[in-house]
Amino acid sequence: MGALLSNLPAVIALLVLLAFMAYVAIRVNPGFLIKRVAGLVFVVMGVSFITFVLGFWGSGPNGIEAVIGQCGTRCTPNILKNLENVYGLRDPWYLQYGHYLERLVHGDLGLSYSNRNRTVWDILGQGVPVSLTLQAFAIPLTIIAGVPIGIYSAIRAGSRFDTTTNSVSLLFFAIPSYLLIVYYRFVMVFLAVRNLPHLPVSGWGDPIDIVAPAVILAAVGAAFFTRLSRTSMLEVLGQEYIRTARAKGLRERVVIFKHALRNAIIPLVTALGPTLAFAVTGAFFTELLFNIPGVANAAVASITNKDLPVIQGVVIMTAVAVALMNLAVDVIYGVLDPRIKVV
Amino acid sequence: METTNASDNVSDSMLGVIAPQQSNAGDVSQQPSVSPGRAALRRFFRDKRAVVCLAIILFIVIGSFVFPPIYQHIGPVNPASIGAGKGIGPTDYHEPAFENLNYSDGPSTLLPLGPRSLVYPLGTDTNGRDLFARVMAGVNTSIIIALTVEIFDIGMGVLLGTLAGFFGGWLDTVLARFTDIMFAFPGLLLIILIAASLGPVFDSRFGSGVGRVLLIIFAIGLLVWPLMMRFVRGQTIQLKEQQYIEAARTVGGTNSTIIMRHIIPNLASIVIIAATLDILGTITTEAGISLLGVGIQPPATSLGLMISDTIASVYSNWTEPLWPAAMLIILVIAFAFIGDGIRDAFDPRTKD
Secondary structure: OHHHHHOHHHHHHHHHHHHHHHHHHHHOOHHHHHHHHHHHHHHHHHHHHHHHHHHHHHOOHHHHHHHHHHHHHHOOHHHHHHHHHHHOOOOOHHHHHHHHHHHHHOOOOOEOOOOOOOEHHHHHHHHHHHHHHHHHHHHHHHHHHHHHHHHHHHHOOOOHHHHHHHHHHHHHHHOOHHHHHHHHHHHHHHHHHOOOOOOOOOOOOOHHHHHHHHHHHHHHHHHHHHHHHHHHHHHHHOOHHHHHHHHOOOOHHHHHHHHHHHHHHHHHHHHHHHHHHOHHHHOHHHHHHOOOOOHHHHHHHHHHOOOHHHHHHHHHHHHHHHHHHHHHHHHHHHHHOOOOOOO | OOOOOOOHHHHHHHHOOOOHHHOOHHHHHHOOOOOHHHHHHHHHHHOHHHHHHHHHHHHHHHHHHHHHHHHOOOOOOEOOOOOOOOOEOHHHHOOOOOOHHHHOOOOHHHOOOOOOOOOOOOOEOOOOOEHHHHHHHHHHHHHHHHHHHHHHHHHHHHHHHHHHHHHOHHHHHHHHHHHHHHHHOOHHHHHHHHHHHHHHHHHHHHOHHHHHHHHHHHHHHHHHHHHHHHHHHHHHHHHHOOHHHHHHHHOOOOHHHHHHHHHHHHHHHHHHHHHHHHHHHHHHHHHHHHHOOOOOOOOOOOHHHHHHHHHHHOOOOOHHHHHHHHHHHHHHHHHHHHHHHHHHHHOHHHOO
16 A cells, blocks of 8 residues: 555556546547557657667767776776677667667667666656656646636737737747746846845755746746637637627626637647657756756766667657657547547 | 648647638738739838848848958957967957967956957957857857758758649658658757767768758758648648649649649748748757757857856856857847748738
């Protein structure tokens, strides 16, 4: 029981996944499902092949550079030979890739080149919870901030509030997150040298550390959701049934909340899919510049260390997440809007 | 394919994909003799914010090519020597890549982290290089990369998009599968991977400055064209069903004349809209990966590289990263407003 409680988030996630899969299996027509699964397999193959070719090229002759890092100055020809055998680096590239795919089918992402005795799952298992914790704060904040502002500015279309929101969201949508972080640092340094209260500019561990990265991530995401929800709401407000509802003499509040809002939310679900799918790798600059030990940090470290299996793992994980989220979005879309027969 | 992927709708509606049959009837009746392109330009130039931003961008773009050669000949000749016993001319101390000033035994204007002066309008960096010259060189790098990527992007996107949309068939299927793969990639990671793994190859082939620029162009270009291709393909499929295409065919138009005379000119608006967004994306991506240290390498300069050199030492020296960051944000804001204005002008439906 204790073990169950301590793993509660994982258990809940698993249950949600199982429920979703059961629903998909019952409701979705099998031809569609087979097509999507085939698509997923194809995308994973393609993505892993491109990564493999690039990584193989980059990691010197057969990834040996990364492996040499393991023993450093103590490398003797014997040790190197052993390591080469462990990682199968003697094989030609097509055999290495074939072995990789074979392991992948069994859910094994392989061993890290540059860390001794660590599997890729091990490294991802360390980074993913950190990245997800960050996103667990950032994504709700994104939606809470973005959607109401967008809806409100659509209702008040043309007002001063609307034009201001439009410009501000356009800017936040265009400004990359790293520039926001750079300016955030300027402000914090300005405060720090004057002994005014300020937030940390980097680090991970204290609860206070999460505030700035989450807010910066949310600001960038919220701009996107503001624009999207405004467009969507405006489109709904122009529909005939809204005019009908008003003609019936319904109060404006009822028209907006009961008739318009519900329909305006639907397209936002589509946008939420990719947002969630890229949640793990999406906060790239934020994680790096704030020194957060998430997946992005692991990915960049593995690229500089020429640690091909870890790069493969991150890329494949993202590709699978994207494919699953697209499927989920399509299924949810069909549930929310019965007019759309997507599945 | 068209109906199953509901997530397609988001990017399409964000961009404002144009349905040609719903062209704005009101505008046509007001200005009966004006072509759609000219009408769009007129609408664009009515948008004051976008026009101001366009002027700023034109000034920066042209300036980044014209000013550095002039600037490098302005200023006094400094009698100090760097070992060789010669005076240091402005061509040296206004040279963005010239690092030797650090070892100068000259007067204080040549010291690292020098203050703003008439010779150094923005001061000098930790190596004694002129910040103003470096910022100009960085903008120049950004612009060159953005324009080259855009040429590649538009070329590939329009060529393959029209072919795939017009003929369909196996080419369409292959390209659709390829875009599926590209969209599933974490884009930034792919660029970093390409930059890291092909970097040494390009460095040894083209020299370390130019090689990296070429590599970044290649990596970003590879990532952006599938989206452009998909927009073009969608628009081509819509255009193909139009009656004037049928009419052109009845009077004996071949496939190539139809594509060249009737399809491609009508793609202009969507290509222009998408290209403006892509330029902005390219500039920020290039600066971003240079910021991570895998993009442009010294002695070449980039705005991102300048920020990355000094971002760790903001506490001691905050003016040095400020200038490139300010320049970058001016570029981003100006391009964002131009893009907004262009979208409103070329696609009147999105404006309310």
